[in-house]
Amino acid sequence: MLQQLRENKSLQGALLILPTMVFMVGLLIIPLALTLVASFGQRSPDGGVIFTFSLDNYIRLLGFQPGCLQPSCFDSLYLQILWRSLTLAFQTTVLVILLAYPLSYFIARAPRKRRTTFLFLVLVPLWTNFVIRVYAWMMILRTQGVLNGFLGWLAGLLGIPFAPLEMLYTPGAVLVGMVYEFLPFMILPIYTSLEKIDPSLYEAAADLGANSFRTFLRVTLPLSLPGMVAGTILVFIPVMGMFVVSDLLGGRQVILVGNLIQRQFLDARDPTFGSAASLILMVMTLLVTYFYTRKFGFGEEIVAA
Amino acid sequence: MSELAVELRDVVKTFQTPEGTPVNAVDRVNLQIQNGEFFSMLGSSGCGKTTSLRMIAGFEWPTSGEVFIAGQPQGHKPPFQRPVNTVFQNYALFQHMTVFDNVAFGLQMAKRPGDEIIRRVGEALEMVKLGSMEKRYPRQLSGGQQQRVALARALVNRPQVLLLDEPLGALDQKLRKEMQVELKLLQKEVGITFIFVTHDQEEALSMSDRIAVMSLGKVLQIGSPVEIYERPNCRFVADFIGETNFLEGQVRAVDGEKVIVFVPALEAEIAGVGYQSFHNGQQVSLSVRPEKIHLAEQPPDGQKSFPVRVTQVSYIGSDTRVLVQAGKTTLKVAEQNKISTLDPDAYFQNGEQAFASLTPENTLVLPVDEVP
Ligand SMILES: Nc1ncnc2c1ncn2[C@@H]1O[C@H](COP(=O)(O)OP(=O)(O)OP(=O)(O)O)[C@@H](O)[C@H]1O
Ligand SMILES: [Mg+2]
Numbered sequence: 001m002l003q004q005l006r007e008n009k010s011l012q013g014a015l016l017i018l019p020t021m022v023f024m025v026g027l028l029i030i031p032l033a034l035t036l037v038a039s040f041g042q043r044s045p046d047g048g049v050i051f052t053f054s055l056d057n058y059i060r061l062l063g064f065q066p067g068c069l070q071p072s073c074f075d076s077l078y079l080q081i082l083w084r085s086l087t088l089a090f091q092t093t094v095l096v097i098l099l100a101y102p103l104s105y106f107i108a109r110a111p112r113k114r115r116t117t118f119l120f121l122v123l124v125p126l127w128t129n130f131v132i133r134v135y136a137w138m139m140i141l142r143t144q145g146v147l148n149g150f151l152g153w154l155a156g157l158l159g160i161p162f163a164p165l166e167m168l169y170t171p172g173a174v175l176v177g178m179v180y181e182f183l184p185f186m187i188l189p190i191y192t193s194l195e196k197i198d199p200s201l202y203e204a205a206a207d208l209g210a211n212s213f214r215t216f217l218r219v220t221l222p223l224s225l226p227g228m229v230a231g232t233i234l235v236f237i238p239v240m241g242m243f244v245v246s247d248l249l250g251g252r253q254v255i256l257v258g259n260l261i262q263r264q265f266l267d268a269r270d271p272t273f274g275s276a277a278s279l280i281l282m283v284m285t286l287l288v289t290y291f292y293t294r295k296f297g298f299g300e301e302i303v304a305a
Numbered sequence: 306m307s308e309l310a311v312e313l314r315d316v317v318k319t320f321q322t323p324e325g326t327p328v329n330a331v332d333r334v335n336l337q338i339q340n341g342e343f344f345s346m347l348g349s350s351g352c353g354k355t356t357s358l359r360m361i362a363g364f365e366w367p368t369s370g371e372v373f374i375a376g377q378p379q380g381h382k383p384p385f386q387r388p389v390n391t392v393f394q395n396y397a398l399f400q401h402m403t404v405f406d407n408v409a410f411g412l413q414m415a416k417r418p419g420d421e422i423i424r425r426v427g428e429a430l431e432m433v434k435l436g437s438m439e440k441r442y443p444r445q446l447s448g449g450q451q452q453r454v455a456l457a458r459a460l461v462n463r464p465q466v467l468l469l470d471e472p473l474g475a476l477d478q479k480l481r482k483e484m485q486v487e488l489k490l491l492q493k494e495v496g497i498t499f500i501f502v503t504h505d506q507e508e509a510l511s512m513s514d515r516i517a518v519m520s521l522g523k524v525l526q527i528g529s530p531v532e533i534y535e536r537p538n539c540r541f542v543a544d545f546i547g548e549t550n551f552l553e554g555q556v557r558a559v560d561g562e563k564v565i566v567f568v569p570a571l572e573a574e575i576a577g578v579g580y581q582s583f584h585n586g587q588q589v590s591l592s593v594r595p596e597k598i599h600l601a602e603q604p605p606d607g608q609k610s611f612p613v614r615v616t617q618v619s620y621i622g623s624d625t626r627v628l629v630q631a632g633k634t635t636l637k638v639a640e641q642n643k644i645s646t647l648d649p650d651a652y653f654q655n656g657e658q659a660f661a662s663l664t665p666e667n668t669l670v671l672p673v674d675e676v677p
Binding site: 198207219 | 362363364383384385389390391393395397398399400401410411414415458459462
């Protein structure tokens with residue numbers, strides 16, 4: 001028996017991937033298949049699934065009523081939610097890049113000994129639970145919160161009349177929360193790619209007549225592109241499905257696909273519609289990622305580093 | 306126009322070290338490099354060659370003293386405003402650009418028109434024999450080819466001075482020899498001043514018009530390869546360039562350039578030439594190159610000689626290297642194998658008695674260095 005195992009390479013391989021296979025099939029493939037099946041089913045009165053083959057859920061997602069595909073029945077609510085999620089993920093990614101790049105650049109060019117400290121500081125927030133950090137943002141942004149308190153104090157000092165700003169439960173609040181949550185996931189890969197650039201390349205560029213700005217455009221930026229690509233994948237995909245941030249900071253005002261799915265399963269008790277929304281989200285994310293990576297790659301150099 | 310391409314006047318570069326004591330990487334260096342010259346800086350590791358070159362390029366600024374390029378003081382000018390280009394030891398090619406874009410970089414920075422860039426890049430790549438590889442990326446090239454791209458990328462800008470920091474260091478022996486020849490030919494062809502840094506003395510001797518020998522941040526001697534080898538001005542240079550035998554002694558008499566030195570190890574007075582001023586009683590070193598010692602089985606007539614015993618013989622083809630015990634010291638002797646023979650008697654044998662003679666012209670009297 002053991003002898004046989006020693007000689008049979010493919011059996012060894014099969015045994016090695018077995019645990020992962022069990023895990024993936026049990027926790028990914030089967031649930032995914034169930035979701036797919038459920039999305040074509042119908043909601044039973046007690047919130048279960050009646051297995052049929054109906055496109056009703058998808059028709060509703062596109063904004064029509066089952067059995068009525070006339071423009072008069074059209075309601076863009078769900079399409080708006082999908083669009084909002086897409087644009088928010090896009091905005092978040094762009095903002096995160098804009099914030100992360102200068103910081104990563106700064107860290108990468110700091111003396112070697114300091115870099116560890118700075119990276120450590122970047123990672124410190126991740127020690128606190130993610131939901132708790134979002135609650136902290138609620139404290140800051142509330143009408144009676146820290147930020148309004150500070151602004152009021154400042155206005156009082158300057159003698160300007162001040163009415164507290166409504167900041168919580170706005171799209172802006174959700175954006176701030178997302179950017180905050182995902183910043184480290186962009187800083188790390190960009191830092192890695194910047195740090196790998198051989199300093200003699202900067203000298204070579206200067207030697208050939210490039211000032212700092214042109215060196216940045218022609219050398220630094222292109223060589224750090226893999227980091228930005230890897231960071232974008234790490235940020236864009238989770239933001240697309242995120243619901244905690246929008247739930248806590250957006251309230252009823254900012255509903256994303258994530259919230260829609262969560263509410264279908266938990267509040268509306270319509271798992272079939274929730275499944276359809278999940279699949280649409282997945283397909284949308286896959287499509288964006290597919291076209292993005294076809295153009296820029298996965299930032300392999302960074303992932304491999 | 307000034308005759309000098311580059312001049313260093315009293316240049317000092319002090320680095321703050323982590324250990325706390327500042328070091329003078331370059332210590333009061335004076336250099337005058339002529340237009341069109343192939344000038345080498347030679348010295349052992351850490352002697353300040355790279356630092357000197359980086360100050361000319363503008364990557365470092367002198368702590369004191371001044372660098373002049375074409376007569377102009379450079380002060381704190383950044384590298385991109387200096388009419389020099391550098392070939393880096395690790396080539397520093399832009400990995401994300403094709404060979405063409407690498408070479409075009411400098412011209413693009415100088416905002417040359419597009420058709421001129423295409424023409425000049427083509428010429429430069431032709432010159433380094435890489436005409437067919439302009440679409441490749443650096444990682445798709447061999448080390449020697451990358452080296453040529455680095456060269457083309459610098460030369461295409463027609464700098465007044467080209468700085469090369471051990472450009473052949475990363476190549477294997479054979480390629481290195483080939484590139485030495487090519488580089489020398491290229492320099493003649495383009496007529497640009499080359500300042501070439503190396504720690505390989507053979508490389509420096511074979512390529513350079515003049516060499517500066519450096520040690521511990523100081524320039525010890527500047528001269529043509531022949532001058533450096535035949536007339537070293539101090540013990541360090543005599544020792545560093547080629548091989549030599551040192552005999553320590555005391556000056557007994559001085560007559561112009563002729564110096565008589567008593568060498569205790571041989572218990573004899575030896576006549577040599579000294580090109581610096583010496584006085585009676587001064588401690589000096591005599592330097593004799595191995596190939597300039599004459600070894601014979603019988604004492605030669607009319608010439609002073611001393612008996613020696615052969616202790617080791619190694620035949621290396623063109624020469625036979627012989628170690629002999631002379632008095633209390635050992636001498637290295639190189640015997641050229643001018644005659645082709647298999648007769649063992651034609652070569653010296655271990656344990657054989659022989660007579661060594663030194664001619665005064667070949668015996669250089671050097672002051673004992675103050676620094677060890
Ligand atoms: N940035 C720096 N900080 C501190 N010390 C330095 C720095 N750069 C060089 N040094 C010191 O200056 C001295 C000269 O260095 P340099 O690089 O010029 O030597 P080199 O002659 O080029 O040697 P090699 O042949 O090994 O390249 C060395 O002792 C080195 O340790
Ligand atoms: Mg060096």
